[in-house]
Amino acid sequence: MNSETTDIADDAPASGKTEPKIAVDDVRKVFGRIVALEDVNLTVRENEIFAVVGDNGAGKSTLMNVLCGIHGPTTGSLRLDGRPVAFESPDEARARGIETVYQDLALMDDLDVATNIFMGNFPERRIGPVSLIDWEETYRRAERIIETHLERTIDPRAEVAFHSGGERQLVAIARALAFDPDVVILDEPTSALSVDATELVQDTVRTLQRNGKTIVIVSHSLDEIFGLADRVGVLYQGRMAAIMDADDVSKAELSSLMVSGERP
Numbered sequence: 212m213n214s215e216t217t218d219i220a221d222d223a224p225a226s227g228k229t230e231p232k233i234a235v236d237d238v239r240k241v242f243g244r245i246v247a248l249e250d251v252n253l254t255v256r257e258n259e260i261f262a263v264v265g266d267n268g269a270g271k272s273t274l275m276n277v278l279c280g281i282h283g284p285t286t287g288s289l290r291l292d293g294r295p296v297a298f299e300s301p302d303e304a305r306a307r308g309i310e311t312v313y314q315d316l317a318l319m320d321d322l323d324v325a326t327n328i329f330m331g332n333f334p335e336r337r338i339g340p341v342s343l344i345d346w347e348e349t350y351r352r353a354e355r356i357i358e359t360h361l362e363r364t365i366d367p368r369a370e371v372a373f374h375s376g377g378e379r380q381l382v383a384i385a386r387a388l389a390f391d392p393d394v395v396i397l398d399e400p401t402s403a404l405s406v407d408a409t410e411l412v413q414d415t416v417r418t419l420q421r422n423g424k425t426i427v428i429v430s431h432s433l434d435e436i437f438g439l440a441d442r443v444g445v446l447y448q449g450r451m452a453a454i455m456d457a458d459d460v461s462k463a464e465l466s467s468l469m470v471s472g473e474r475p
């Protein structure tokens with residue numbers, strides 16, 4: 212096991228802050244008799260891109276669901292900015308600045324980009340006692356998020372159905388950004404995308420980082436995270452087999468850790 216898995220002091224961000232953005236402390240999660248996570252420790256530094264990789268059934272989704280408030284840990288705990296947190300729901304994680312973009316994206320194809328971004332979260336204006344959706348502000352804000360946070364051009368009035376796979380992923384990311392999160396969790400963000408679309412999404416993830424976000428990518432594909440992540444944590448059969456700087460590890464080593472929990 213790599214020393215970084217347990218050495219939190221080594222994980223202190225370069226900015227001089229002593230606390231990581233997220234810390235997972237001794238987390239265990241069981242579903243009946245199935246142990247999905249066992250003794251998982253990790254820290255995510257502020258403003259880094261941290262990838263969680265693992266084979267099928269390794270526990271990636273369970274860890275993601277613990278981070279975003281879908282599951283509470285059976286034992287163990289989370290800290291955010293050094294303070295203990297216990298999310299009862301994704302809404303509670305959202306209120307603390309953690310947004311998740313799920314693999315299925317859950318976009319409504321026959322609605323336009325801005326409506327998808329703000330569905331359930333529309334800017335409103337009041338006319339006397341009545342609150343109405345402020346459509347002008349909805350389109351303005353959608354354009355601003357796409358241009359300033361993603362640094363892209365996507366027409367907020369165009370139906371989502373007319374967009375490519377990469378652009379659809381960007382719309383889903385923009386929807387997460389509408390809640391102004393500090394942390395964005397991305398679930399397999401480029402799986403099933405073409406090479407060009409993958410590059411578009413990866414560039415956008417780097418843009419998010421440049422714009423101050425902390426990013427956690429959950430993936431079973433090394434191609435998805437190589438050249439993108441700053442650090443990589445490998446889950447194997449529910450345990451964190453290693454956490455490494457991405458620059459210090461080869462694909463062969465990561466592959467071996469994913470399939471056997473050990474280095475070649």
Ligand SMILES: Nc1ncnc2c1ncn2[C@@H]1O[C@H](COP(=O)(O)OP(=O)(O)OP(=O)(O)O)[C@@H](O)[C@H]1O
Binds near residue numbers: 247431
């Ligand atoms: N809600 C649940 N109820 C029962 N068992 C579950 C539940 N969620 C996950 N598991 C089990 O926990 C283990 C870890 O599953 P998890 O989905 O977290 O793995 P994963 O790494 O995301 O796999 P995949 O890449 O196949 O999605 C598996 O054995 C899975 O069957």
